[in-house]
Amino acid sequence: MTDIELLHLVTAPTRYQIITLLLDYHYCVKAIATKLGISEPAVSQQMNVLKECGLVTGERLDYQMHYTVNRELLKKAANTMKLLLVASEKKQGDIENCDCEFAATCNRRGTVKKS
Template sequence: MTGLQKAAAIFKILSVESRVQILHMLKQRSFCVNALARRLGISQAAVSQHLRVLRDAGVVAADRQGYFVHYRVSPAVLAQWQEVTESLLRLEESGEEYEERIRQRCPRTGT
């Protein structure tokens, strides 16, 4: 996957406001589906669907704690996403430089 494809995949995942809110909350601490649903004012099913997309992208991980599953951000993947998006938005960089930077820094990510 090229750097531009990675950036497009990241922005597609973040194109839903609820997912951005979930990521923001999970950066602070881990939450279960019920707590996320209550705080966001959306259904548990909707939260679960958003978490599936985020888990599939590798940016969110799940930890079972008793009867509940708590979700947390994967710092390594979030750092890669930051590099991809910052590199894309860097004004002085050409397309080739961008592709090379992403290839070097994020050789094998899920996005």
């Protein structure tokens, strides 16, 4: 799975909320469901997706599985996005000096105000 695919999985609203919770504390499915106000089967379904991509791992404590986030994998994916943004900022130039194939017919040309 690529970093971009991983980021796509994490940005689904419920999975994002689950990851946010798990970054603060190790929760079981029941606790996550209660905190998010959704059913346990819905949480389990999302946890399966997160486990399949390696972003979440579980540890059995008594009868319940408590989950943690693979922080290194999440950091790696976030770093890929950061590098993409930095690279795009270097390429982003003045709108007046646009050199794309549609520059001559662009309706927005000259309408973007510089900050």
